[in-house]
Amino acid sequence: MARFKLLPLVLSLLLLTGCWDQRQFKNVKLVLAAGVDAADEGKVESTVVITNVQSSSEGPGAEQTQIVSAAGHSPLDTRTHIDQKISKRFDQSKLHVLLLGEELAKKDIYAYLDMFYRDPKSNLHAQLAVVGGTVKDALSLSVSGEPRISEYITGMLTGERRSTHMPNTNIQLICSELLEPGQDFVLPYLTVNQEESILEYRGLALFSGQSYSGSYLPSEKAVLFLLMKGIRGADAQMTRKVGGDDHPDVNDFITVDVKEIHRKLSFDTHGSLPKVEIKLKMEADVLEYPPNHLQSAKKIKELEKQIEKDLTKEAKEILGQLQEVNSDALGLGRRLQAYHPKAWKKLNWNEVYADIEINPSITFEIQSHGITN
């Protein structure tokens, strides 16, 4: 019968392919955290953290970390050099964190991310962060109580994201913002504290085009910046000084959690340069206010006014800083392009962005003040 003659053919087709394209999970060196630094002569230096686990019949075995760096002309070139220093080959497809050295980030970072966008196996959900100092130092830290540096950094970034100190960023999410005009992005900025052997979250590194502008938004201002961008994590907590004199004590401060935001961006395109108005309405809960006279509507109005004033001032500072480093992290350009295409075509957004007028106006409303009055 003809079909039985075909059977060995089909079987051999399947069986003789062998295992040449297998990637055995047990044979790879797992890299969960990696980073790139700028090196001399235009080279780059990659550092990878290889997590080796021992086999165990009961639960996960003991882990050992191996940190390897190598310099090369490109990220993939360094990869070859790293492979020459380790047993087997390393694999980045489960990468959790990718760190960019400050010096390197000031150049065009797309060049260092290109390999991730091309390879279908790469983890585009890996978190990105800029490190003040070198990545090598950051990844070499041994943080007590945190056996895996990748878990430490992702945990830290997740925490900051939940408390509205940074937006959700990963290799995938910044892709369009890297390539499109009219929108820039921010990345978390970390510094190494060698004395305490920890990393510290500093704020948001402001990018202009495809490179780091060299200035970052401190984490105190990050909350308001993100609220202006329309992003809110699990909670958005702000502590502001209300009242008191030049010698502030704990009673002069109020801590609020912004529960809801209503943002409105409007453009006035009548002049030669567009004017932007950002209207932001916030509704918040009071979390902490020791003087406590919150049963009176008058007192609440007073507090609201004061906070509004304070926040508006701060918003202006933030926008000033953004314009100074020419980083359109709020995406105003894209908004203009979408709603006022005629105005957009007339402008060279990159050049005029620094000069346009942006007016923030913030309304603040206290909604509740906890279970005490």
Added chain:
Amino acid sequence: MKPFKSLRQKPKEQKQKTERNTTSLQENITYFVEAFHRSDDLKLRILEEGRAVLFYLESLADQAKIQNEFFKPYMKMDDQEVMKFSSGKKVHDRKEIIKLLLKGHSAFAIDGSADMLLFNTTSAFNRSVEEPDNEKVVRGSHEGFIDNLMININLIRKRIENENLVVTFEKLGKLTNTKVALVYLDGVANPQLVDKVKTRLKDISVDFIISPGFIEEFIEDHAYSPFPQMINTERPDKTVANLMEGRVAVLSEGSSTCLMAPATFFAFYQSPDDYNSRWFTGTFIRLIRLFSFIIAIGLPAFYISIVGFHFEVIPKDLVIPVKSSINEIAYPPIIEALVMVIIIELIREAGIRLPTPVGQTIGIVGGLVIGDAIVRAGLVSNFMIIVVALTAIASFVVPSNEMSTTLRLLTFPLIILSATLGFVGIVFGMLLLLIHLSRMESFGTPYFAPLAPLHVKDLKDTFIRLPLFKMNTRPKNAKPIKGKTQATSREWRRDGKNRK
């Protein structure tokens, strides 16, 4: 003489050549003794000083019955009356007499008469009607078929008191002459289907038929398919339910299994329990079973693909545990999987043959000791044990034993495909499987119905089980000629007023 003779005779069958008895007792008896090759269990009892003989196969006849049927009335009669026994049947055809003797009848022969009197003295050893071991249900009927054809048909007739229930007998097996019964409900079952099954049954020309398994292979459409194409059951209630859907049942003497045609893939996932429990529960369990199909054939292949090709899909928090588990395993995952699957099959096969207490010991030794030791020895990883054990459990969830073994067999090609081509291999394998399922037919019914071709109405009893009062039409699978199953039920209202 016999007014119903024409009804009882099958017109199509050619009459066998008859061989008449002679009037000489000596000649007749010699003939039969020789016909049975002087078999020692052919017992001759000489009566009336050699003028009459009662003979029977000792191994088939019941002594007590002979006493009751023959000797008790015989003692009261004189010679002349003997041939007028009302309970006896007069036969002169030697072939016929041999046939009856083989059924356990006793023959009474008297010198000077070509006729012999035959008494039904068949001894019957039946096991009691018990719940079948491999098709237990929690609620509902606990009766099961036994190895006696008549009692099995009795169990069906008891459940369908309807004159439209038709039973026809066929003799199959040229040497064994096994009695096979074809049962269907006239007016519901499609006549074409009945004809088809009859024709195929008649076309069997083989020396012996031992069980319905033999019949199935001779009459199913696709003998080279791994999938069973007739429903096997030992449950009368399941048989009745299928008869009511317009299927045809085939039972055979000496076997407690009933075969039903046509079968669809989803019929193997139905169990009487679905209908005995509330319909929510029934639906939930049905879904679990169908889900188990995916697990049973696909889980090892999926796992092998992941650790052999696509480990980037492992969730972030599972990466280290998986890595730790498989890091120092000596063999590639395909060998691991094959070793484990074969070990499980070995344990299962060993467990079937052994008596229950020993079987349990094997289960414990095999499951716990080997399972634990094999992980410690580093031959198989923890995760592979979980995967293969889950697969084995999932394959046993299917109510039908045939489908369950098919599923376990289908695991192997998918394991090989996934180890050579990864997810692509699984997709190829599943595609071929789906193509095969969709193009198969069982007695003219599409095997993968109601999915391919799609009958939306019939999905009511496939993935889900709707309440019984919603099932107003019979499933189209068996192409029944009567569609409606009920007029509208539940016409009352809770407040007691009638809806009409």
